[in-house]
Amino acid sequence: MRKILLSLAIAAALSACGANTGTAPQSESPPATSQPTKQVATATQLDALYAEFWEASLKLNPVQATFTGDNRYNDQLPNFFSAEFRQQTKAFAEQWLAKVEALDPSGLDSSARISYDIFVNDLKQQLEGERYPRWMLPINQFGSVFSFLPQLGSGAGAQPFATVEDYDNWLKRAHLAVALFDSAIDNMRQGIKAGVVQPRVLMEKVLPQLQAVVSESADTSMFWGPISRMPESFPAADKQRLTEEFSKLINDGLNPGYQRLHDFIRDEYLPATRDTVAFSALPDGQAWYAFNVRNQTTTDLTPAEIHDIGLAEVARIQGEMRRVMEQVEFKGELSDFFKFVTEDAQFTFASEQALLDGYNGLREKIDAKVPELFSLIPKSPFEIRPVEAFRAKSAAGGQYFPPSADGSRPGIFYVNTYDLPSRKVWDMESLYLHEAIPGHHFQIALQQELTDLPAFRRFGGETAFAEGWGLYAESLGKDLGVYTDPYQYFGRLQAELWRSIRLVVDTGLHSKNWSREQVIQYMLENSATTETEAVAEAERYIAIPGQALAYKIGELKILELRKKAEQALGDKFDIRDFHAEVLRDGAVPLSVLSAKIDRWIASRQGS
Structure with a gap:
């Protein structure tokens, strides 16, 4: 579920992107017909690269920074639905993939190699996914940026509201969010032309969700929570200013945006939706x-x-x-x-x-x-x-x-x-x-x-x-x-x-x-x-x-590996050690998990 939520938060702008555009290292003056000699990677070198990548990715995806508790970009929000942003994320993924693949991972130990392989795989998956126009389907009933925004701005979510600066950060971010409504509408119009549209049955559920966010007055809005719980310690002048600015944001920006998106879906998009429900009914849907x-x-x-x-x-x-x-x-x-x-x-x-x-x-x-x-x-x-x-x-x-x-x-x-x-x-x-x-x-x-x-x-x-x-x-x-x-x-x-x-x-x-x-x-x-x-x-x-x-596929793999370890180790099997080995490297692809449990079993057999 976490992967879904993050993808909603950044509107499919995956975390595998960054802002550094440095060139990949190459050998000196290679012959024109030969391939560049790869530099042998060290764990220290790759850790520095990953740290640089992460800093760049947070600048590009500031909502992800907010979710991780990094508050440096709480006032920022890119237009995730714009063609410019999509091109930017693709270019960054290509650049980071070139940087890391220019390094030879053959000398890395097991832990460092896992990081290298996951990093490369994530970037390749992102680029492979560029083939499929998910951006033409920016909203559904299960979740979207538009159902996520009220959670973020409610005062009870990831966006902090403890200081006057926090409130001002949200005002700046929320004003930027207004652009998302029109960009999403534009993307759906392009989807209509391309035949990439949502099933009607889903979009009928979206309409009441959007309408529920539109409030009769600012003080009854889901976005009013920070004002209703404003700290008593705030100066009186700031309290008045923030109350007025939140009211204007809700009445002139967010409410009209939600209503505009609602009315577009009702009047223009819904008649163009499909009666089919399978992805295979979309262009290139089987491969997608x-x-x-x-x-x-x-x-x-x-x-x-x-x-x-x-x-x-x-x-x-x-x-x-x-x-x-x-x-x-x-x-x-x-x-x-x-x-x-x-x-x-x-x-x-x-x-x-x-x-x-x-x-x-x-x-x-x-x-x-x-x-x-x-x-x-x-x-x-x-x-x-x-x-x-x-x-x-x-x-x-x-x-x-x-x-x-x-x-x-x-x-x-x-x-x-x-x-x-x-x-x-x-x-x-x-x-x-x-x-x-x-x-x-x-x-x-x-x-x-x-x-x-x-x-x-x-x-x-x-x-x-x-x-x-x-x-x-x-x-x-x-x-x-x-x-x-x-x-x-x-x-x-x-x-x-x-x-x-x-x-x-x-x-x-x-x-x-x-x-x-x-x-x-x-x-x-x-x-x-x-x-x-x-x-x-x-x-x-x-x-x-x-x-x-x-x-179920993930559970079956973990159960299979546990049974394998129990049978191989007999009296040496310790459930606490098995669980530690499964968890100690964080979430990894199932093939990586299988390989590392095999190594763990071998190490226990030899002890």
Whole structure:
């Protein structure tokens, strides 16, 4: 999820870009027909290059700097949707790739080689992705810069509002954000001409999201939060000035921008949207989807292979569910059990507060057991908050936002309380393990605290690793003192089943011509879900093709490597050491993870 959020924040201007335009080193006066001799790279030299790259990338992507707790660029916001910015990011990626590939990595040790290979791979993926006009699809119901801005400017997000300077920084940034509305509209108009448009069913959900941000007055706006919570210590003159300037920004800039985008989509874009939902229906769509699959899973698995893996996992997990049915002495078919656990009142929360209290109540129990499984434990705290009302209808059941690097802002586990009867008590323990401890907060916060890693790795991510780890974390529940209730263990199986179903339906949608309705029906028939969840999830897969594949593919790889280590090491296997080895290098492609666990096993066998 973190990779999605960062890409939303910077509008697909990936972090793999920089501002240094230095030339790559070459040998002196090479013959005209020979290739330049590469300079042998040292870890120190590459660390300096990565540091230079990171500084340049933050200047180009100032929102990413804000998210990492670097406040130097909090007043800046490029026009992410402009052709000039797209060309700039492409040129920078090409220049940085040339710089690093001019160096010979053959003499690097294992850790330094991992950084080199990830750096090169990220840049190549970015450039490969230039083939596909994602910029023509700047908004969908699952997320965009326009749903992200209210979070950033609410006073409760990554943008700080502690000093007068902080407030002025946001005013400058938000005024720059007004240009994004017209640039996005222009890009969508180009998309209409090129036949690259969103499905109608998604854009119908976007309209109420945009309208919800438009306020009748400035003081009822989502962007008014910093003013309503302005520190008492501010001088009176600044309080008055900031109040007036925020009011003008909202009334003359942001509200008209959201309304303008809303009206364009309603009147011009919606009639041009497509009835199809598959990426394969777009120009070059088959190749585009295959690229997404490779990028998200960090494997060479084809959509057809992933589809078959999903079918096999669905069948296996449903077998486990039948054993739970026997344990609780439920009489009937699996479909009857699904209906029971989704409709019986005992599995619903009495109120939103009861839901939040339930999640918060898991902290102490799980924290007490964590040291039995982990030697690497993050220091950063996290909070549990409900998803904001304006985006809750289309948001996932849980989302995680990482903390700032300096610890001044905690990680945030967002729990969706929309349609409260659809949020089940039995879903609580597995979702907590996935999003909080020892899942996303654990892995991402720990990665940011690994100060020996280059910054592009500390604050970067691989979806298959991060989401695979989150799903793997759910499998540790019994060792962490939860899943003692068979229905909570059923919730764990349901969560795993859900990720396995994603392998079937995401590939079904985008490579096998499944319809939206076919996907929803498959989810309803094969899992314990509500129609609200099924619709939101189906439309998520339509909006971000391939991303949902990363969870199960990543989890299967981690489980495979753990089994391999247990079998190879026998009595020498230590779960705390295994988890430390998986986590100590941060998020890496699955092929890199596999190779480093193999080396770790070999080192343990020889000890």
